[in-house]
Amino acid sequence: MTLSTAKVGFVKSKVLAVQDFTLLLVVSIRRVITPPRYIIDTLLQMDVIGVGSLPIVLLTGFFTGGVLALQTYRTLSTFGEVSILGQVVALSVVRELGPVLTALMVAGRVSSGIASEIGSMLVSEQIDAMRAFGTDPIRKLVLPRLIATISTLPVLTILSDFCGILGGFFISYYTVRLTSEQYWTSVYQTLTIQDVVQGLLKPFFFAFILSLVGCYYGLNTKGGTEGVGRSTTQSMVAASVLILVLDFFITKFLIAIHFF
Amino acid sequence: MDKPPVIELREVSLTSEEKPVLSRISFRVEQGETLFLLGVTGAGKSVLLKLVLGLIKPASGQVLVEGRDLTPLSEDELDQIRRRMGIVFQEGALFDSLSVYENVAYRLREEGLRREEEIERRVREVLRFVEMEEAIDKMPSELSGGMRRRVAIARAIISQPQIMLYDSPTAGLDPVTSHTITMQIAKLRDVQHVTSLVVTHRLQDAFVLANYVYIEQRTALVPWRSLNNGSPPPVIRFLLLREGEAYFQGTAQDLAATHDDYLLKFLE
Numbered sequence: 001m002t003l004s005t006a007k008v009g010f011v012k013s014k015v016l017a018v019q020d021f022t023l024l025l026v027v028s029i030r031r032v033i034t035p036p037r038y039i040i041d042t043l044l045q046m047d048v049i050g051v052g053s054l055p056i057v058l059l060t061g062f063f064t065g066g067v068l069a070l071q072t073y074r075t076l077s078t079f080g081e082v083s084i085l086g087q088v089v090a091l092s093v094v095r096e097l098g099p100v101l102t103a104l105m106v107a108g109r110v111s112s113g114i115a116s117e118i119g120s121m122l123v124s125e126q127i128d129a130m131r132a133f134g135t136d137p138i139r140k141l142v143l144p145r146l147i148a149t150i151s152t153l154p155v156l157t158i159l160s161d162f163c164g165i166l167g168g169f170f171i172s173y174y175t176v177r178l179t180s181e182q183y184w185t186s187v188y189q190t191l192t193i194q195d196v197v198q199g200l201l202k203p204f205f206f207a208f209i210l211s212l213v214g215c216y217y218g219l220n221t222k223g224g225t226e227g228v229g230r231s232t233t234q235s236m237v238a239a240s241v242l243i244l245v246l247d248f249f250i251t252k253f254l255i256a257i258h259f260f
Numbered sequence: 261m262d263k264p265p266v267i268e269l270r271e272v273s274l275t276s277e278e279k280p281v282l283s284r285i286s287f288r289v290e291q292g293e294t295l296f297l298l299g300v301t302g303a304g305k306s307v308l309l310k311l312v313l314g315l316i317k318p319a320s321g322q323v324l325v326e327g328r329d330l331t332p333l334s335e336d337e338l339d340q341i342r343r344r345m346g347i348v349f350q351e352g353a354l355f356d357s358l359s360v361y362e363n364v365a366y367r368l369r370e371e372g373l374r375r376e377e378e379i380e381r382r383v384r385e386v387l388r389f390v391e392m393e394e395a396i397d398k399m400p401s402e403l404s405g406g407m408r409r410r411v412a413i414a415r416a417i418i419s420q421p422q423i424m425l426y427d428s429p430t431a432g433l434d435p436v437t438s439h440t441i442t443m444q445i446a447k448l449r450d451v452q453h454v455t456s457l458v459v460t461h462r463l464q465d466a467f468v469l470a471n472y473v474y475i476e477q478r479t480a481l482v483p484w485r486s487l488n489n490g491s492p493p494p495v496i497r498f499l500l501l502r503e504g505e506a507y508f509q510g511t512a513q514d515l516a517a518t519h520d521d522y523l524l525k526f527l528e
Contacts, residue, residue: 125353132313132347133367133415134339 021216028142028212041144048113049145050152053106054159060105061160064097065089065167073176082176086186089168094191094199098161100247103206106153107239111214114145115235118218119228127219142215149211153203161199202250206243213239264327265290266423266455267312272321274307274504281307282504284321292495294449294456296466298526299501305459306350308501309425312457313347314338325423343371346416347425352408354400354415360387361396364415371419386414390444406437413444417452424448426458430465438465443481446474449494463527470496470512500526 072088118141121127127137165187172178217235221227265288274282282304289295297305310316311323314330323330325341333341354363364383373379387393390410400408409429416424426445430438442465448454450473460466472481473494484493498515500508500523508515508523518524 121356124351124356125349126355128310128315129347129349129353129355131315131335132342132345134342134370136335 020220021212024138024142024216024219025208025212027138028146031136031139031143032147036139038140038144041140042147045144045148046152049106049110049148050156053109053152053156056105056109057102057156057160058163060101061093061098061163062167064101065093065164065169066171067167068092068097068164069168069171070175073171082178083182084186085172085176085178086165086168086183087190089172090165090187090190091195093164093168094161094195096247096251098164099157099199099202099206100243102157102160103153103203103210103243104240106149106156107210107213107243108236110149111210111217111239112232112236114211114214115217115221116228116232118215119221119231122219122221123224123228137219142212142219145215146208146211149207150204153207153210154200157200157203198251198254201254202247205246205250209242209246210239213242263291264324266293266326267295267457268322268324269308269311270322270324272311272318272323274304274311274316274318280504282311282318282501285501285504285506286321287499287506287509289455289457289497290495291455292449292453294445294458294469294494294496296496296498297457297459297501298461298463298466298498299507301461303501304504305501306427309347309427309457309459312425313342313345343419344421345423345425346419346421348409348412348416348427348429350427350429350431351405352400352412354403354408354411356400358400359396360392360398360400360403360411363400363411364418366415367419382418383414386418387411389417389447390414391440404437406433406440409433409437409441410444413441413448417448420452422454424454424456426456426460428459428461430460430462438462439468442468443474445469446472446481446494447476450474451476466496466498467512470494 069085069089072092073082073085076082076085076088118127121141127141130137130140169180169183172183173180214235217231217238221231223230267287267289269285269287272282272285273280285304285308287295297308299305307316311318311330312325314323314333317331326344328341330338330341354360355366358366361380361383364386365379368379368382384393384396387396390413392407392410392414395403395407395411400411403411413429424445429445430441433441445456445458446469449456449469458466458469468481470493471483471485473484473487473491474480475482484491497511498508499506502522508518508520515523515527518527
């Protein structure tokens with residue numbers, strides 16, 4: 001095989017992957033609005049994805065807020081503006097760090113978990129068995145995970161944001177020696193509805209990426225158990241990269257339409 | 261008007277990543293017959309089962325089940341045809357997160373049955389048929405290979421399908437367990453008169469099914485020649501695939517009488 005043939009093959013495979021992923025997205029959205037619906041499976045996935053991700057999301061938020069406060073304090077103190085530390089932490093966490101880091105943590109846990117679970121089912125012919133018994137794998141496997149992620153990721157983001165602001169408060173109070181009134185007043189006065197909406201809009205789109213990337217890699221697993229391992233890793237990497245790319249474009253779009 | 265064959269493939273070809281998997285395969289399986297698909301690993305046997313189920317579509321040719329061509333059908337239309345079929349996958353393909361009870365009940369729930377008493381009655385009935393009732397609350401990970409196959413058979417037959425597909429049902433099992441599974445296949449053939457398509461490497465299972473019948477009163481296999489009641493022999497035919505092509509089609513007698521070097525090597 002020549003280098004140019006290999007390059008063409010590589011490009012073709014990527015274009016095909018984008019096509020297949022888009023088809024999965026469209027088919028999933030269409031099937032949300034028609035029965036049958038697997039309510040119990042959806043609730044179970046909300047428990048696995050939402051409740052199961054709580055510890056890691058809360059810890060991430062708390063320590064992110066804390067280290068942000070530590071690093072920002074050093075810069076602000078050179079300008080004598082330490083009193084706005086709460087403002088800086090709140091804006092950074094709510095607009096950007098909360099949604100993105102929450103999504104990245106959940107991607108590491110959930111996308112890879114979904115890819116691994118569905119990939120294992122594929123290689124052990126459980127998905128063929130589902131189809132043989134009249135079950136649509138998209139409705140049974142993909143939709144519950146998609147709906148669960150869409151409904152829980154914004155909630156996780158809110159909790160992570162709060163823990164981030166709380167982490168910033170601990171540093172502000174115990175290290176910087178701001179009073180709690182100074183910190184929480186600046187947090188409260190700074191945050192606008194646009195900041196909050198932006199911070200919750202992003203998780204909605206990230207949720208599509210997280211769940212569908214995991215499902216896509218799971219449903220396209222090839223090569224037995226080794227393939228399952230590959231799908232698990234690739235889904236996490238792809239979901240993480242896509243979240244960062246999507247975050248950039250969402251932010252750029254919101255700035256362009258003068259949202260804030 | 262003659263009834264159409266239960267399963268018929270007409271000049272079916274299939275490729276995968278531009279390599280031929282199946283090439284112009286044609287065969288028919290009549291009501292009550294058992295067709296054994298033989299061949300080495302990679303010959304295309306399991307792919308044929310998936311074509312018959314409509315899980316994959318051929319590149320060319322037709323796949324007919326009870327006279328209906330599957331190739332232009334939508335997934336919903338295929339589901340209606342799949343209700344008449346049961347399949348036992350190679351490793352059982354039980355759903356890992358469901359108990360034996362839920363695995364066997366799966367199909368009934370998908371078909372809309374809601375009454376739990378009726379579901380339980382039917383689940384217990386088929387588990388008794390495959391002698392696995394005591395494992396009803398176990399998880400698949402707690403079962404041996406043979407037990408998983410038997411539960412898979414129970415799951416496949418709970419809707420009383422008239423067509424059964426088996427993918428290497430005795431692969432990797434010890435002789436005693438293989439005999440148990442073979443007996444279950446014979447039981448379905450002789451008691452419920454299902455039409456069967458069996459993928460296997462193990463010719464000995466095929467010859468057992470060709471020469472023995474299941475007698476319900478004795479709960480055992482007996483040589484059909486010993487019956488002396490004028491009943492016809494079981495109708496068993498073989499299709500041997502070689503590199504995706506039909507190399508041999510015929511009865512057990514045809515196979516036993518062959519002088520072909522490749523077939524003789526296969527029979528060794």
